[in-house]
Amino acid sequence: MSKLRSTLGVVAIAFITLTAVSCNDNKKEQNKADGDHSEMSVDGDHSEMNHDNSDGHHDVDKNAMAINDSQDSKAEVILKDYFNLKNALVGDDNAKAKDLGMALTQSLKSFDVSSHSNTEQTELKDIIVDATEHAEHISESDIAHQREHFKILSKDITDMVAITGTNKKLYEQFCPMYDGGSVWLSMEKDIKNPYYGSQMLNCGKLQREIN
Amino acid sequence: MKIFKVIAWIALIAFVGIQFFPTDRNESDLIPQTDFMLVNQVPTSIQNQLKESCYDCHSNNTKYPWYNKIQPAAWYLEDHVKEGKSELNFNEWDSLSRRRKASKLRSIIKQVESDEMPLSSYTLIHSDAVLSKAQQTEIIEYMRQLRGEAN
Numbered sequence: 001m002s003k004l005r006s007t008l009g010v011v012a013i014a015f016i017t018l019t020a021v022s023c024n025d026n027k028k029e030q031n032k033a034d035g036d037h038s039e040m041s042v043d044g045d046h047s048e049m050n051h052d053n054s055d056g057h058h059d060v061d062k063n064a065m066a067i068n069d070s071q072d073s074k075a076e077v078i079l080k081d082y083f084n085l086k087n088a089l090v091g092d093d094n095a096k097a098k099d100l101g102m103a104l105t106q107s108l109k110s111f112d113v114s115s116h117s118n119t120e121q122t123e124l125k126d127i128i129v130d131a132t133e134h135a136e137h138i139s140e141s142d143i144a145h146q147r148e149h150f151k152i153l154s155k156d157i158t159d160m161v162a163i164t165g166t167n168k169k170l171y172e173q174f175c176p177m178y179d180g181g182s183v184w185l186s187m188e189k190d191i192k193n194p195y196y197g198s199q200m201l202n203c204g205k206l207q208r209e210i211n
Numbered sequence: 212m213k214i215f216k217v218i219a220w221i222a223l224i225a226f227v228g229i230q231f232f233p234t235d236r237n238e239s240d241l242i243p244q245t246d247f248m249l250v251n252q253v254p255t256s257i258q259n260q261l262k263e264s265c266y267d268c269h270s271n272n273t274k275y276p277w278y279n280k281i282q283p284a285a286w287y288l289e290d291h292v293k294e295g296k297s298e299l300n301f302n303e304w305d306s307l308s309r310r311r312k313a314s315k316l317r318s319i320i321k322q323v324e325s326d327e328m329p330l331s332s333y334t335l336i337h338s339d340a341v342l343s344k345a346q347q348t349e350i351i352e353y354m355r356q357l358r359g360e361a362n
Contacts, residue, residue: 126308133314148321152314 075164077107082157083187085138089150089194090201094143101138101146108132120163127163131156147178147195154184161185161210170210175203183207229282234289237296239271245305246270257353261301264329264340268295270302276336291333316358320351 081104088097108131113124134153138146158172171186178195186192191204242249248258267273273292278284299315307315322328323342334341342350 126310130310130314148317152317156310 074107074111075160076166076168078104078111078160079157079166079168079185081107082153082185085150086184086186086194087192089143089147090192090197092143092197094146097143097146098139098141101135101140104135105132105139108135116163124160124163127156127160131160150184150194151179151182154182158183158185166211168211171206172208172210173204174207176205177203185210232282232286234279234282234285236275237271237273237289237292238275239302241271243271243302245303247301247304250305251357254353257350260342260346260350263337264342266301267337267340268292268333269299270296271300272302291330313358316354320354320358323347323350323354 081100085097085100085104088100108128111124111128113121113128116124131153134149134156137149138153141149161170168187171189173184173186173191175182175184175193175195177200182195184194189206191202191206193200193203196203244250247253247261253261268291273288275288279288299319304312319328324347329337329340329342
């Protein structure tokens, strides 16, 4: 009987340890999520900006829907989110860029390619899948990582615009210093560097005008 | 004393009970034609290192440790493998477009460079999976070269 009892004890301890280990992991993840969350909400300045921003996003969304439900208007929403994201990186705002990465993920996912030709559809789908992955990573990374992903995202968006076109005038700008030379798109001619932000705000040059 | 006995029994029953929950085992004898090693001329040393350090979570075939036979450890591993494969599956490498390959190569380079991969929770038990500085450089150089070709 005492043998049975001690065996039971050992098993119980093993079980509790294993459970505790797995619970700890869950807790850690939860804490992490909570941490991120509180960081976002404690920063009053940011949440205000975020508020403005998400409103802006919705307005654009609604306007685009109201005026014209064509595919091109969806591409314009993606561009709008991309430029907001770029501006957040120019302003070294990690938390805002996270939210905008999320917004961009949503607008990319709702992009419907059906109005394009078959070859264009294949290309666009490829671009969207790739860009979505980068936008998702941006929504959960520190600012250095966000900028790494922004580089590839910029290439994706440039290639997307080459297919969809846009009614906006865009400027393709180039930073020779970041990661062996990196491109980004802007709606303003003046250089405001999203890869370095305040560290080197005006570093870069205008490479090409679109439209 | 009686209460301990009851708790012990409940714990035992629960522990035994969860052993009956099946997990999806990530195992396959087939190496698809799209495998990273098959479509690229990967030097042997890099092949071995990638298999040792990456393939457990980033391919269709995991070499399971003994504790995968015990719950809840098996659940924990199942989650990791699932997440790893959704980010990158070396077995399905060639099904990616040029654009996607370039993106994945970039991520591989950055993750290895910054010591984020292989995960420290993995190398804790799999000491063979640890990449030395020299091995890191070798992998990064090779991936850079591939990315140059993909662009």
